[in-house]
Structures are given as C-alpha cells and as structure tokens.
Amino acid sequence: MTQPHDPPALPDRLSVDPRSPHHVAEVFQHDIGIRFNGKERFDVDEYCVSEGWVKVPAGKTLDRKGRPLLITLKGTVEAFYKTA
Template identity: 65%
Template structure:
C-alpha cells in the first residue's frame, strides 16, 4: 500500500469513495492548518471537506453535513506516530 492516502474518501460504506483499508490504517485530516476529527468526507484535489451540522439528522438517520472549502491535507496517522 502506498504512503499517500486517497484523493477522495467517504466514511459512508455505501459510497463508491469508501475505502475500508484506508480507514483501518487511520486517516488524519488537516483543514486550513488545523487538525479536524469530525470529517465525514474529503477531497484533496477539489479542496473541500464535509462535516456534521451539529446533531441534525436527515430522515434516514444520517448526519446532515456542511461542505467547507479550503486547504485539505490528508495523511496516514500510523506514519505520523511511527516517526515521532
């Protein structure tokens, strides 16, 4: 497996952008220079993340999300922990 995380990743297993192997390895997201732990989906090349909008849910029980645009940096957490 490469040391570069996928360009786009979604936490929803029904999505075509879901990659279980990447989640097992552990993904970290830095958005506009700050660590984010609540990211549901991201795209590095397009520069956006989706985060939950509070406790709001849609009619199927999934969290409502907001799309935030900015600088997105994705990395594997185990690579960070092994180096420090």
C-alpha cells in the same frame, strides 16, 4: 518497494460511509488525520484534496433517513496517516 504492512496511498477523495463509491476499506485499517486550513479536524465524514473541501456534520441535525446532515466547507485539505 512497499512492505506488506505499509498503508495504501491515500486517495484524492475518501468517505467514511461504506455505501459511498469513495469508501476504501483498506485505508481505514490505519489511523488517518485530516488537516483543514492548517488545523486538524476530527469530525470529517468525507474529503477531496484536489477540489479543496470537507464534509462535516451540521451539529446534531439529522436528515430524513436518520443520518447526520453534512455541510461542505471549502479550503485547504491535507490527508495524512498518523504515526504512533
């Protein structure tokens, strides 16, 4: 049984963009880590564990709406909650 302070289960796909249908605000109340191909990444904007990809900014390049241009990297994705 989960306690009220326990974090929710991490979804298979998650986005930091609040406009995305894959954004889950409750998850972002906790520290999340993403391990991609065995290394922890700190620049992930969106991930999908089952499909094995992450989206990260392509340097300082912006799209026509002024948001960072994202590139998709394929590999092994593992999402986890960071513990204090």
